[in-house]
Amino acid sequence: MPSLNTINHNLNDACQLLQTVSPSPAADASRLLCFVLDCNSAHLIAWPEKELTPQQAAGFAELLKRRLIGEPIAYITGAREFWSLPLKVNQDVLIPRPETETLVEFVVDRFAERDGIKTADLGTGSGAIACALATERPQWDIVATDISHAALQIARSNANMLKLDNIRFCQGNWFEAIAGDVFDLIISNPPYVADDDHHLAEGDVRFEPELALTAGAQGLDAIQILTRQAGDYLTADGWLIVEHGYDQRSAVQDCFLQGGFEEIVQLTDLASLARVTAGRSPGSQEQAQKEPAW
Ligand SMILES: C[S@@+](CC[C@H](N)C(=O)[O-])C[C@H]1O[C@@H](n2cnc3c(N)ncnc32)[C@H](O)[C@@H]1O
Known part of the structure; x- marks a missing residue:
């Protein structure tokens, strides 16, 4: 038998x-x-x-x-691959998504390896973006922040596991974590789901931290903070690069315009939906006349 x-x-x-x-x-x-x-x-x-x-x-x-x-497979096994890197995850962090690789790809394609490029990854979660960039750009100086202490512990342990020594970790509410510093690139995959979005009650998302997902009635609260304040923390030639929802293309473009950003570009994911918006620092005009662009 x-x-x-x-x-x-x-x-x-x-x-x-x-x-x-x-x-x-x-x-x-x-x-x-x-x-x-x-x-x-x-x-x-x-x-x-x-x-x-x-x-x-x-x-x-x-x-x-x-x-x-x-319960999502990634939480059960405690692991998820991102940018071909094996990352540790648990219920304190968002499970890194393939669409976030669109953001990493843009940054890697657009900004070359060069000594001393200062980059901040705000709301780093598992450290997915920071670790991918640190791997691709070992000469960059990367700061990864999160308001969640538990998330930062996971991010730190991923950086250690991958033997990445060009990431510093700081805890704090958005720009408070990097107060007094300026960066060439500020990157974020912030929470961007509307508080009452029905997807929050479906599938894997039910197990993910609310702090990593929701951002007010339209899901734009965090993006508005980033676009309003990033200019104070960017070099004159710096860039803000933000991931957002598939249906937030024009709202996020408006946020970038209101923040005074120039050369705004929007990038689509594999499903041809705009998921990443990038813009050059509001203070970039005068500097652009003195120095060559990136
Ligand atoms: C969508 S998750 C992104 C995680 C990771 N960057 C990724 O792409 O997988 C958003 C992250 O922002 C963090 N966050 C939420 N509110 C924050 C705040 N006020 N200041 C800093 N980080 C915050 C959350 O803890 C979460 O880790």
Whole structure:
């Protein structure tokens, strides 16, 4: 009689159960079983008839229970890849999203490696943006901030794990964390979901910290603070680069215009939706006449 405790059997059972709660049941089942067996997905494909030990089977059942009540895979496994970097995550931080790579890509393409470029990542969460930039631009001097002490602990531990020594961490409410300093680049993926957005009650988002998600009635409170105040913390030739919601393109453009930013550009994600807005410092005109642009 065929065993009921093989890799294949466990995967099939899990996949059926997860169909009711997950948009990607097969991938979730595979990810959780890999986590329990400490292997990669190729191992599951190569050894479908291999038996799980009773401990492995019990461990898998436990994780499956958590996924069945909706807990995100990244929180269950404590890990999420961003910009090909393995990052540690927990419920104190937003799970880094692929669309945030659009922001990193823009910064890396537009601003070359050069000694002493000062960059601030405001609301760093897991440290995803700061770690990606520190990896790509080891000569930059990066400050990563967050109002959440717990989030900063995760960000710091990710930077240590990746052996990145060009990031400093500061706790504080937006610009309070960098008071008295000026930067060439201020970058942020701030909270930008409207307080009553129905998505907050759906899927993985239910488990993420509210502090990382919501920003007032229109979801624009944090972006307004950033665009109003960034000019005081940017060099004359500096840039503010902000991620925002897919439906906030024109509202965010207005915020940048009201903040006096120039050369405003808006970048689309893989789904062709504008998700990142960047603008040059309000004080950049006179400086641009003295120095070449980036
Ligand atoms: C959308 S999450 C972005 C996290 C990370 N940068 C990323 O891209 O995955 C927003 C972050 O802003 C932080 N935050 C919220 N309010 C803040 C404030 N007033 N000052 C500084 N950081 C704040 C949250 O704790 C959270 O880590």
